[in-house]
Amino acid sequence: MSWWETLRTGAAAIRARRMRSVLTVLGIVIGISSVILTVGLGQGAQQQVKDQIDALGSNLLIVSPGSSTDSSGMRGGFGSASTLTLADAAAIGDGTAAPDVAAVAPTTSTMLSLVNGETNWTSTVVGTTTAWPDVRTRVLGSGRFFSEAEVAEAAPVAVLGPDTASELFGGQDPTGGTVTVGGATVTVIGVLEASGASASGTSEDDLVVLPIGTAKAITGATDDSVSTIYVEAAGEGTLSAAYQEVEAMLLTRHGVAASDADFSISTQESLVATANETNRTMTVLLAGVAGISLLVGGIGVMNIMLVSVTERIREIGLRKALGATPAVIRRQFLVEASLLGLSGGVLGVLIGVVGAQVLPGLIDQPVSLSALATLAALGTALALGVGFGVYPASRAARLTPIDALRSE
Amino acid sequence: MTAGTTPIIDIAGVRKTYRSGSIEFEALRGIDMRIDEGEYVAVIGPSGSGKSTLMNLLGCLDLPTEGTYHLAGEDTSTMSEAQLAGVRNRRIGFVFQQFHLLATLPAWRNVELPLVYAGVPRHERRDRAVAALERVGLGDRVDNRPGELSGGQQQRVAVARALVTEPDLVLADEPTGNLDSASTRDVLALLDELHAAGRTIVLITHEHDVADRAARNLVIRDGLITEDHPTSAAGAVR
Numbered sequence: 045m046s047w048w049e050t051l052r053t054g055a056a057a058i059r060a061r062r063m064r065s066v067l068t069v070l071g072i073v074i075g076i077s078s079v080i081l082t083v084g085l086g087q088g089a090q091q092q093v094k095d096q097i098d099a100l101g102s103n104l105l106i107v108s109p110g111s112s113t114d115s116s117g118m119r120g121g122f123g124s125a126s127t128l129t130l131a132d133a134a135a136i137g138d139g140t141a142a143p144d145v146a147a148v149a150p151t152t153s154t155m156l157s158l159v160n161g162e163t164n165w166t167s168t169v170v171g172t173t174t175a176w177p178d179v180r181t182r183v184l185g186s187g188r189f190f191s192e193a194e195v196a197e198a199a200p201v202a203v204l205g206p207d208t209a210s211e212l213f214g215g216q217d218p219t220g221g222t223v224t225v226g227g228a229t230v231t232v233i234g235v236l237e238a239s240g241a242s243a244s245g246t247s248e249d250d251l252v253v254l255p256i257g258t259a260k261a262i263t264g265a266t267d268d269s270v271s272t273i274y275v276e277a278a279g280e281g282t283l284s285a286a287y288q289e290v291e292a293m294l295l296t297r298h299g300v301a302a303s304d305a306d307f308s309i310s311t312q313e314s315l316v317a318t319a320n321e322t323n324r325t326m327t328v329l330l331a332g333v334a335g336i337s338l339l340v341g342g343i344g345v346m347n348i349m350l351v352s353v354t355e356r357i358r359e360i361g362l363r364k365a366l367g368a369t370p371a372v373i374r375r376q377f378l379v380e381a382s383l384l385g386l387s388g389g390v391l392g393v394l395i396g397v398v399g400a401q402v403l404p405g406l407i408d409q410p411v412s413l414s415a416l417a418t419l420a421a422l423g424t425a426l427a428l429g430v431g432f433g434v435y436p437a438s439r440a441a442r443l444t445p446i447d448a449l450r451s452e
Numbered sequence: 453m454t455a456g457t458t459p460i461i462d463i464a465g466v467r468k469t470y471r472s473g474s475i476e477f478e479a480l481r482g483i484d485m486r487i488d489e490g491e492y493v494a495v496i497g498p499s500g501s502g503k504s505t506l507m508n509l510l511g512c513l514d515l516p517t518e519g520t521y522h523l524a525g526e527d528t529s530t531m532s533e534a535q536l537a538g539v540r541n542r543r544i545g546f547v548f549q550q551f552h553l554l555a556t557l558p559a560w561r562n563v564e565l566p567l568v569y570a571g572v573p574r575h576e577r578r579d580r581a582v583a584a585l586e587r588v589g590l591g592d593r594v595d596n597r598p599g600e601l602s603g604g605q606q607q608r609v610a611v612a613r614a615l616v617t618e619p620d621l622v623l624a625d626e627p628t629g630n631l632d633s634a635s636t637r638d639v640l641a642l643l644d645e646l647h648a649a650g651r652t653i654v655l656i657t658h659e660h661d662v663a664d665r666a667a668r669n670l671v672i673r674d675g676l677i678t679e680d681h682p683t684s685a686a687g688a689v690r
Contacts, residue, residue, distance in 0.1 A: 046571075049568060056556070060556045358552065359554055361552075362552045362554070362565075363565070363569075364537060365511070365513060365540060365546055365552075366540070366541065366546070366565050366566045366569060366613075367537050367538065367540050367541020367542075367566055367569035367570060368537060368569050369533070369534040369537040369538070369569075370533055370534060370537075371534065372537075372569065444513075444514070445513045446508050446513045446514055449513075449548070449552065
C-alpha cells in the first residue's frame, strides 16, 4: 500500500469523524498559535527596547554614580548618588585627557510639578548643559536651546518635551510663555521634536530641560553632584577607547581602584543586553506555558487516537484479514495522527499570523513574527502528531485479526 | 498450478491449545485433512467443537500449536505475521457471518480493499471491483454504502470482495448465519455457481441443510474430525 493510498485513507478517516477531529486539533491550534504569539511578543518587545536605546544617541556612554557599594559599607554614609560631579564632567570634556570624547552632557534629573495657569502636570526635570541636544541626538521643534551664557548664569529658561508642551499649553505654541517649575517661574524658549522612541516607562518626550544651575537652584541642591554624565564618543570606532579614557580618568580623580569604582559606565550595547535579559526571561516563561498547552494538545491527539483504535478494532481486524500487514496498519494510524497534528499546526500558524496583525492594535505592543519560529511551530505540530501517534498506532498494529474480528 | 497433484489444503497433525492462566484448553487435538482444487467442502459441527478454531487456522488468521499447514504448497506454520498477511491477501477470500463491510465506504470501495493491499494500481482496482460486483448481481449497487443495502445484498458484496483477487480458496464462515431464508438461498446459489465455475470453497456451518449443498462434509467434534463423507450433492454438480 503506497504512502499516497495511506494518506488518502487517513484523510478519509479524519473526515468521517469531522466534529471529533476538529475538537482534537483545537488543542494543537491553541498551543501553536500561543507559542507563535508569545515568541512574537517577546521579540517585538526586544526590538522595541533596542529601538528606544538606539534613539538615545549613537556612540553614547552613560556614566552613572555609585554602582558598587564597598563590602565593608565604608562609603555608605556619603550617598552613592553624589559621587559624580560637574568637575568630573568638565574634566572628561576637557579634550586633553580624553581625546576620543566629542561632547559631554552632565545631567541632573528630578520629578517636579509644573504649573501653567490652571494646568498642573508632573514631569521629569532635567538640568544639563548646552551639549545635551547633540549628545542625546535631540532636535528642537521650535524655538531654541539655551546658550552657554544662560548655563553660566543659571538663567530661568526652559525647553519642553513635545508631550509636556501639549499637556501644559494645549495646542498653543508655548515659546515665550512661562511655566512654574517647583515654585520657580521660567520662560519657555523652545520645544523639542518628538524622539521617535515610543512610550514605555518614562517617556523621552515628556520632560523639561533647564540649565543645570537653574535646576539645582530650584531643587535647593548646594553641592555640584550630577545624576548622569552622558558622553559622546568621537566615532563608533573610538567608543571603546573613549570608554577606557573616561574610566581611567574618573578612577584617578576619585582616587579609587577599578575593583571598587564608585561609578559605572554603560554603553548602548550593555543596556540592550540588560533589557533583553529581562525580556528573554519573560519570553521563555510565556513560551514555556504555551509549550505546555501544546503538550496537552498532543496528549489530546493520543487520547483520540487510542479511542479511535478501540472503536475501529473490527475495521483493523478486517483490514488485516484482507492482507494488511502490521506495518501497513501502524503506518495508517501514524499518518492519521500526523495529519491531525499538521492540520492543527497549519491552523495555529494561520491564527498566529492573523493575531500578529491584529494584536498590536489592541494591546499597544509590537509583535514580530519570525519565519524560523513559524517553521519550528509547524515542525513541532507534526512531531507531536507522530510522537503521540506512535503508541496508539503500535497498539493497532499488534492486534491479532481474530481478536479484532470477534470483538463486539 | 499443477492441478490435482498439489492439494489446496494439506493439514497434518494439527493441534491448537489455548492457555489462559494455568488452564489449558485443547481446541484441536490432531487434525489431518486434504482438500483438492475445485472441491466444495462443508465443515460441520456444533458450537464448541473447534470448527471456529479450524476456520482461523485455515484462513491463516492464527497459527497451530503443533503440526503443519500447507496452503497451495506453501508451508504457513512457520510464517511471520507479515508473510501470513500476504498469504491471506493472495490466496484466500473471506466471507464472514457478520459481513464485516466498512460502513463509511461505498460497495465498490469495500470490494477493492484486498486489491489495495495487493498493490494493484488505482484505475485497475475500480474495474475489477465493479466486475466482481456484476458477477454477484450487484452491478447497479456499485456506489451504495452497506447501510443502503439489504442483508443479502451486503453478503453478496462480501462475496464479491472474496472473489476480486481470484483467490485459490474461498473461506465462508457461517455465511448465512445472519440472513433470512430468501437471502440464504441467494447466497448459497452464488456459492454453488462459484463452485460450478471451478473455485475451491470451504464452508463452515452448523446447519445440516446448508452443509448438504457442499459435495463433501467434514464433521468435527471435540477437536477431532469424526466423519468425512461425500453428500448427495456430490454427483449432482460434478
